[in-house]
Amino acid sequence: MSTISRENKVFTVMVNFQCEPAEQAILVEALKISAPHFSNQKGFVSQNIHRSLDGTTVVSYLQWKSEKDHEACLSSPELMESGTDLIALMEKGKATMQVMPYEIVYTAEARGY
């Protein structure tokens, strides 16, 4: 379980993958393979992989302790190695990736959640 809140002292990053619906399951599996390597990075808080129901998009919602930890992750050779399946998909033109940091500007929730 991960939490989203304006009060959270975390650095939020969404990695947005676009793909053909026929490739989405392969993309998700490639992300799952690299996932444990994210969890081992310094400053890792959480990762949630989301697949769009229409098959065209996968979003990895990541939280880090700090921007510095996110930056370090981007240049981690260990992560590059764990992402070879993913890189292969992108090199074949079957997926695109966009890494984007975010700030939470508004939070609302129903009672009891």
Next chain:
Amino acid sequence: MSTISRENKVFTVMVNFQCEPAEQAILVEALKISAPHFSNQKGFVSQNIHRSLDGTTVVSYLQWKSEKDHEACLSSPELMESGTDLIALMEKGKATMQVMPYEIVYTAEARGY
């Protein structure tokens, strides 16, 4: 505070807005104006508005009790009324919007979070 988890019995939707960086603050304000109307919809669980640090994107991360509640929200006249500022931005070509439902396929978190 909202929670993300594979075990959550919620229907997850991300609404992705693309904009010029000069328009991002206006877009965020327009979303904040419509936000209380989301909270009043049947089946609302949570909403978190994210602004990308590069200014080009705003993501509204929404959770509903069910897909039916999400669908009902899409056709709510009350929400349409609350979103006039947002619609005006899109009609002027200053923002685009994409509504996309997701399934969580992987969750990991560090201890203590």
